[in-house]
Amino acid sequence: xxxxxxKVVSLFKxxxxxxxxxxxxxxGMGLIFGLIIILxxxxxxxxxxxxxxxxxxxxxxxxSLGQVFYLAVPIMMTGLSVAFAFKCGEFNIGTPGQYIVGAxxxxxxxxxxxxxxDSILWIFCILAAGLAGALWAVIPGVLKAFKNVNVVISCIxxxxxxxxxxxxxxxxxxxxxxxxxxxxxxxSKAIPTFGLDVLFPESHINFGIVIAIGLCVLAxxxxxKTTFGYELKACGxxxxxxxxxxxxxxxxxxxxxxxxxxxxxxxxxxxxxxxTGKTLPISEVLPNEGFNGIPVALLGxxxxxxxxxxxxxxxxxxxxxxxxxxxxxxxxxIDIIVAAIIYFxxxxxxxxxxxxxxxxxxxxxxxxxxx
Amino acid sequence: MEYAIEMLNITKEFxxxxxxxxxxxxxxQGEIHALLGENGAGKSTLMSILFGLYQxxxxxxxxxxxxxxxxxxxxxxxxxIGMVHQHFKLVHNFTVLENIILGVEDTSMGFIKTADARKKxxxxxxxxxxxxxxxxxxxxxxxGMQQRVEILKMLFRDNDILxxxxxxxxxxxxxxxxxxxxxxxxxxxxxxxxFITHKLNEIKAVAxxxxxxxxxxxxxxxxxxxxxxxxxxxxxxxxxxxxNVEKGEAHVGETVLKVENLTYHPKSGHKEVLKNxxxxxxxxxxxxIAGIDGNGQSELVYALTGMVPTTSGHxxxxxxxxxxxxxxxxxxxxxxxxxxxRHKHGLVLDYSLAENLILKSYYKPRFxxxxxxxFDEMNKYADYLIDKFDVRSGEGRKSIARGMSGGNQQKAIxxxxxxxxxxxxxxxxxxxxxxxxxxxxxHSQLVAHRDENKAVLLVSLELDEVMNVSDRILVxxxxxxxxxxxxxxxxxxxxxxxxxxxxxxxGYE
Numbered sequence: 077x078x079x080x081x082x083k084v085v086s087l088f089k090x091x092x093x094x095x096x097x098x099x100x101x102x103x104g105m106g107l108i109f110g111l112i113i114i115l116x117x118x119x120x121x122x123x124x125x126x127x128x129x130x131x132x133x134x135x136x137x138x139x140s141l142g143q144v145f146y147l148a149v150p151i152m153m154t155g156l157s158v159a160f161a162f163k164c165g166e167f168n169i170g171t172p173g174q175y176i177v178g179a180x181x182x183x184x185x186x187x188x189x190x191x192x193x194d195s196i197l198w199i200f201c202i203l204a205a206g207l208a209g210a211l212w213a214v215i216p217g218v219l220k221a222f223k224n225v226n227v228v229i230s231c232i233x234x235x236x237x238x239x240x241x242x243x244x245x246x247x248x249x250x251x252x253x254x255x256x257x258x259x260x261x262x263x264s265k266a267i268p269t270f271g272l273d274v275l276f277p278e279s280h281i282n283f284g285i286v287i288a289i290g291l292c293v294l295a296x297x298x299x300x301k302t303t304f305g306y307e308l309k310a311c312g313x314x315x316x317x318x319x320x321x322x323x324x325x326x327x328x329x330x331x332x333x334x335x336x337x338x339x340x341x342x343x344x345x346x347x348x349x350x351x352t353g354k355t356l357p358i359s360e361v362l363p364n365e366g367f368n369g370i371p372v373a374l375l376g377x378x379x380x381x382x383x384x385x386x387x388x389x390x391x392x393x394x395x396x397x398x399x400x401x402x403x404x405x406x407x408x409x410i411d412i413i414v415a416a417i418i419y420f421x422x423x424x425x426x427x428x429x430x431x432x433x434x435x436x437x438x439x440x441x442x443x444x445x446x447x
Numbered sequence: 448m449e450y451a452i453e454m455l456n457i458t459k460e461f462x463x464x465x466x467x468x469x470x471x472x473x474x475x476q477g478e479i480h481a482l483l484g485e486n487g488a489g490k491s492t493l494m495s496i497l498f499g500l501y502q503x504x505x506x507x508x509x510x511x512x513x514x515x516x517x518x519x520x521x522x523x524x525x526x527x528i529g530m531v532h533q534h535f536k537l538v539h540n541f542t543v544l545e546n547i548i549l550g551v552e553d554t555s556m557g558f559i560k561t562a563d564a565r566k567k568x569x570x571x572x573x574x575x576x577x578x579x580x581x582x583x584x585x586x587x588x589x590x591g592m593q594q595r596v597e598i599l600k601m602l603f604r605d606n607d608i609l610x611x612x613x614x615x616x617x618x619x620x621x622x623x624x625x626x627x628x629x630x631x632x633x634x635x636x637x638x639x640x641x642f643i644t645h646k647l648n649e650i651k652a653v654a655x656x657x658x659x660x661x662x663x664x665x666x667x668x669x670x671x672x673x674x675x676x677x678x679x680x681x682x683x684x685x686x687x688x689x690x691n692v693e694k695g696e697a698h699v700g701e702t703v704l705k706v707e708n709l710t711y712h713p714k715s716g717h718k719e720v721l722k723n724x725x726x727x728x729x730x731x732x733x734x735x736i737a738g739i740d741g742n743g744q745s746e747l748v749y750a751l752t753g754m755v756p757t758t759s760g761h762x763x764x765x766x767x768x769x770x771x772x773x774x775x776x777x778x779x780x781x782x783x784x785x786x787x788x789r790h791k792h793g794l795v796l797d798y799s800l801a802e803n804l805i806l807k808s809y810y811k812p813r814f815x816x817x818x819x820x821x822f823d824e825m826n827k828y829a830d831y832l833i834d835k836f837d838v839r840s841g842e843g844r845k846s847i848a849r850g851m852s853g854g855n856q857q858k859a860i861x862x863x864x865x866x867x868x869x870x871x872x873x874x875x876x877x878x879x880x881x882x883x884x885x886x887x888x889x890h891s892q893l894v895a896h897r898d899e900n901k902a903v904l905l906v907s908l909e910l911d912e913v914m915n916v917s918d919r920i921l922v923x924x925x926x927x928x929x930x931x932x933x934x935x936x937x938x939x940x941x942x943x944x945x946x947x948x949x950x951x952x953x954g955y956e
Contacts, residue, residue, distance in 0.1 A: 303815045306802070313797040320754065320784070320792040321806045322775030 095377035098427035102375065103389065106420030110413035117409045125400050129413065132396020140395055142272070142279020146350065148391030150175070152288045153343025154369025155387050157213075157336040159378040160295055164332030165312030166220070170213055170231030171340045172366025173238030176356075177212045178205035178341025179348045179363075180242040183356060186261045186349065187250050198267045202287070202345045209341015210334040212238055217333030221326035227333070235362055243358045251358075258356035266351025284346035289384055291339060296380040298335075308332050340366065368418065375421035377428070386421070393417055449512065451476045451608055451639040452497070452528075457506035459492055464841050466492040467503070470665045472641075472658050474608070479630060479640045481654035481671065483647075483683050485882040486854030487839065489663040490643050494610055497641075498530055499523045510608075529601030530610040535593050537585045543596050544568055544581040547603050564603070571602045575632050591622035598629065609633065610641045615649055616880055619739060620910070620943075627653045645683070645882040647676045659683050684884040694894040697918040700730030702766075703781075703871045703902040704751070709760035711750050720746045722926045724760070728871065733893060733903040735917030735934075737910075739946050743926035744906045745787055748875050751904075752784045753777050765870060778807055781870035785860055785877050787906070793860040794848045801829035801844035804863050836862035837888070854885045865892050872896050875906040890916050910939050924948040929955050 110129070115122045128135065133144045154171040161168035182205035185197070192200055216230035246258045267282045275281075299305040310318040311328035318325050347365060348354050372390060376382030397410040452474040459467040467489045474480040484490045495501050497508065499517040507514050510526050517523050523530075537546050544561060547568055553560040565581055572579045577595045585593060594614060601609050611630070615623045630640055630653055642654055650657055650671055657674075659666040659682045666682050681687055704727065711721035720743050728734045736744055749755040751762060753774040762770045769777055778784070786792035794803050805814050805825050814821050814828070829844040838858045840846035848856060861877060874893060878886040893916060897903050907913050913920060914934050922930040922945040930945045930952025944950040 301820060302818050303809050303820055304818060306809055306820055310795050310798070310806070314791075314795045316791045317793065317795045317806070319774065320752075320786060322773065322778050324775075 094428060094431050095379070095382070095424075098431060099375050099377060099382070099386070099421070099424050101427050102421045102424040103417070105423065106417035109416045109420060113413050113416060114405070114409065118403075118405050121403045121405060125403050125405050128400050128403065129393065129396040132399045133392040135396070135399050138276045139278045140399075142276025142281035143395045143398075144388060144391045145276070145285040146280040146282070146391075147394050148387040149284045149288045150343045150347040150365040151368045151372050151390055152292065152383060152387035153339050153346065154366050155372025155376060155383040156288075156292055156295055156369075156380055157209075157340035157343070158369045158373035159376060159380060159383050160299070160339060161213075161332055161336035162373060162378045163299055163312055164308045164328060165315065166217075166227045166329065166333060166336075168213065168216075168231060168333065168336045168340075169228050169370070170216055170234050170238075170337070171369045172362040173231070173235035174209035174212045174337040174340035175344040175347075175366040175369075176242050176363050177238045177344070178209035179344030180245055180258075180356060181205045181208035181341070182345035183258055183261055183348050184245070184250060186265050187259055194265050195268075197265050198349055201261075201265075201349055202267075202342055205345030206338040206342045209344065210338040213333040213337020213340070214330060217330040220333075221329045235366075239360065239362055242356065243360065246356055246358055250356075252355070255355065257358060260353045260355045261349050261351065263351040265349075267346065267349045280350055280352050282346075282350050284350060287342070287346065288387075291342065292380040292384045295335075295339070299380065340369070343369075371418045371421045374424050377424060390418060390421075449476055450474060450509070451511060452641075453509040453512075454493065454497060455507050455509065457493060457496060457503045457508075459489075459496060459501060459503050462841065465663050467496070468663045468665075469506075470660060470663075473668070474639050474641060475656070476639055477634050477637055478655040479634055479642055479653055481642045481644060481650040481657040482660070483645060483650060483657050483679065484660035485645065485662075485683060485884055486880075487662070487852035488660040488683075488882075490660060491612070492663075493660070494530070494612065494641070494643060497523070497528060498610070524604060524606070527605060527607040528610065529604060529606030529608070531594065531597040531601065531612060531614055533612045533614070533616060535597050537593055537596060539586040540584065542582050542584055543579055543588070543599075546585060546596055547581075547600050551604060568599060568603060571599055575602065575629060575636070577629065589622075591618055591625070594618070594622075594626065595629070598633075607637070608639050608641070610643070612643045613645075613880070614642075615644065615646060623649070647679050647883070650679065651676060661685055680883050683882070692890045692894060692915040694916075695898070697733070697897065698731045698900070699918075700900055702727045702729050703764065704728040704904065705761075705763040705766075706751070707761040707763070709747075709750060709762065710758045711746055711755065712758040713746075713755070719758075720926050721750060721757075724926075724928055726921055726928060726931070728902045728904050730870070730900050730902050731897060732918040733897050733905055733916055734919045734921060735905045735907055735913050736921050736923055737907065737913045737942065737946060738923035740908050742923045744923055745875070746926075747923070748784070748787070748873060748906060751873060752782065778867070778869075783864040783867045783869035783872045785864045785872070785874040787875035789853075789856055789860055794856060796847070796849040798848060799844065800833070800838065800840055800846045800848055800851065800859060801825050803848050803859055804829045804832050804844075807863065807867065832859075832862040832866060835866075836892075838862060854881050857881060857889075858885065861889060861892060865896060869901070871902045871904065873904045873906075876908060877905070878907075878909070878912060886912075910942065913942070914939060922946055922952070927955075931955070 111126050114125055118125060133140050154175055157171050158168050182201040185201045185204045189200065212234060215234055216227050219225035219230045220227045250258045252259045267284050269282045272281045272283065299309065307323050308328050310323060311325045315325045343365065348356065372383055372386045376386035393414055397414045400410050401407055450473045454472040457467050457470045470489065470493055472493065482490050496503050499519045499522050508517060515526060544565055548564045553563065568581050577599060579592060579595050579599060614626060618626060634640055644650060654671045656668060657671050658668045661683060706724055706726050709721055709724040710719060712719045724747065738744055750757045753772060757770060761768055764777065764780060764782055767780065790796060795806065808814060809820060814824055826844060833844060836858050839855050840851045864872060877889050893903050893905065905916060917934050920932040920934055921928050922932065924946065925948065932952060945952065
């Protein structure tokens with residue numbers, strides 16, 4: 077009995093379970109907040125609407141679930157991008173830029189590199205997009221490593237530069253004047269479904285979800301099992317100690333940003349290569365999927381596997397939100413609710429800090445006492 | 448007998464460790480009561496309980512005979528308990544006066560009134576002979592003065608029970624004497640002092656009684672006058688401690704490290720930190736760099752280990768010019784380094800003990816296969832080192848370094864560096880803040896390294912350590928080496944003259 081109690085206690089004290097608990101609390105708070113909004117905005121339909129929001133992912137069975145996966149992919153990749161860089165000590169807020177640069181590259185390759193057969197073109201598109209995203213993220217990385225420029229600031233600037241370059245690029249190469257947007261990638265060149273459309277009929281799911289989850293697992297392995305990940309994390313936790321141990325901290329910063337950018341770029345490619353007719357706009361707006369990577373990473377406690385679940389959760393809420401329109405709830409209200417839930421998920425860290433407060437207090441004193 | 452403080456049967460448990468187990472501490476009115484114990488013996492935990500930072504699981508606290516509940520530091524202040532922390536809590540760009548009144552400042556209409564406070568500070572400073580200038584900026588005054596500001600802070604708040612947490616660790620020998628004097632003056636005026644330390648000389652010099660803790664347990668409370676230093680240390684460590692470093696004759700061999708005309712002029716600074724330094728370290732000897740803190744010792748080590756680029760001059764390791772080589776190259780070619788700052792450089796505090804133990808060898812075939820870390824090998828090696836060097840922690844190799852006690856963090860670094868089988872071991876203040884048991888152990892490791900026909904370069908601020916451990920002493924003063932001495936033919940006083948810059952050795956005029 078006692079040992080069982082100890083086990084339970086130690087389970088709660090484990091870093092991992094503390095993260096899960098704090099994420100769940102954050103989600104709970106977001107949902108309560110969403111409920112309050114909907115009660116104010118639409119008291120009549122509030123409860124049925126809220127129920128729809130919570131169950132929307134299963135509302136139309138496999139189709140809805142397929143949509144969850146489809147919507148989860150881009151934010152899974154940008155979330156992974158943020159999480160990966162964060163583990164290495166950098167706050168990659170440049171995901172919108174990397175994402176849009178990757179998306180443009182993928183669409184460009186898909187439309188212009190007609191010499192590659194359609195059946196394998198998507199592979200090249202995704203790789204090219206990843207490389208473009210990596211290149212875009214390397215710029216802040218290099219600035220940080222050699223000139224100690226704050227990554228957040230250079231990332232934000234790169235976001236706008238990237239977005240504007242993409243707009244000019246679209247106008248110059250793949251511009252569709254009738255819609256004032258880029259041409260869409262035709263379904264024949266889209267990422268194949270490999271039978272996933274049979275499992276999830278009528279949804280937009282494609283092989284991208286498998287790629288995204290695969291990359292998350294790959295990132296997890298790099299982070300936790302390889303010497304390369306060991307170096308990256310050491311640089312992130314304590315760059316002085318990493319330097320002392322003979323690691324090349326400049327290389328760590330640049331490579332971690334490059335990999336993070338690669339993930340965001342791939343996210344952009346998958347989003348625009350799904351054969352849904354999605355086009356690149358030429359309005360000067362940074363893509364939401366990029367910024368939404370930040371709450372996904374926070375909700376997934378910067379763990380690549382956590383990111384998978386966080387992205388699926390946010391995809392799920394989005395699908396539910398879409399179905400709420402059937403109750404004549406204004407789309408703006410739905411957007412507010414979904415945004416509130418995402419916003420609250422960012423409190424994960426705050427809640428975790430709260431959980432850790434007593435522990436860290438203790439550690440601090442012990443350190444102070446012995447030094 | 449009236450006690451100022453009684454802590455009765457205090458028990459405090461943390462996950463994996465009982466930090467305090469039925470500890471009793473009784474401090475009389477007007478005495479200096481030493482609290483003695485090894486690192487991790489539970490001194491800090493006990494004082495944190497008294498200061499209201501933790502709640503005890505069991506036991507009670509009485510102040511002047513009345514039972515009290517101390518929930519936070521404000522409560523502690525209410526009961527007139529003050530503490531000088533080892534790391535001072537001062538605002539560097541504030542004046543002394545501003546620091547003293549911080550948190551208890553008098554205001555009128557939102558403006559700070561300092562006139563009364565200034566009068567009180569000046570009066571206190573005179574009464575206790577502290578000689579503190581209330582208008583000096585903290586960043587301009589010496590560490591010893593800063594400590595006096597901390598003392599004044601407690602006096603200003605009318606604290607009667609003063610806790611000094613290892614107050615001498617940061618002071619020069621002269622400053623220590625002055626502090627002892629001040630402490631005696633304080634108890635004469637009716638204050639009670641709890642003096643946390645593991646330096647036995649200081650206890651003998653100043654304390655009336657001493658309570659000894661070991662591994663979280665209460666061992667004894669003794670009258671300091673009636674016990675010897677040896678008895679105290681035996682109670683503290685639990686076995687006899689050898690104060691003399693056991694070592695045989697040095698058998699000096701070929702040169703391992705050769706430094707030629709090394710100069711370092713930092714880009715940001717306006718003066719040369721290292722000036723034309725030349726020396727050699729040979730196999731089979733321990734060369735000690737002595738000097739008062741801040742005379743270029745740290746920079747010399749950074750230059751030797753490759754952490755800063757040198758301005759001119761050469762460094763040779765085993766006859767290879769490594770002046771421009773990377774840190775990794777140096778460590779791969781036989782240089783081990785126990786850094787001065789174990790938290791900044793020595794450890795990745797968020798890594799586990801095992802991960803920290805392979806910090807400098809993770810990429811070697813033993814621990815890497817096709818880019819993957821061989822966790823089984825890592826764990827095996829960590830267990831081996833933990834066992835060999837007696838590194839203690841709550842959860843063994845899985846313990847996060849941050850949660851380990853300072854002494855055991857240091858032991859982990861020493862284990863890693865000593866076991867790296869290097870030709871040259873550079874150890875910077877390896878025993879700072881450690882207790883006699885750990886110091887004895889570390890000294891024996893340094894000597895063992897020497898006796899394996901390897902070279903040791905020791906940088907130390909502790910004169911005892913300099914005199915006892917080294918085979919040769921190089922004294923640094925203002926970025927220069929000013930003397931090359933033999934510890935057998937010199938005494939501490941003379942060494943002090945070299946360190947203070949008032950004397951230069953032969954060949955260094």
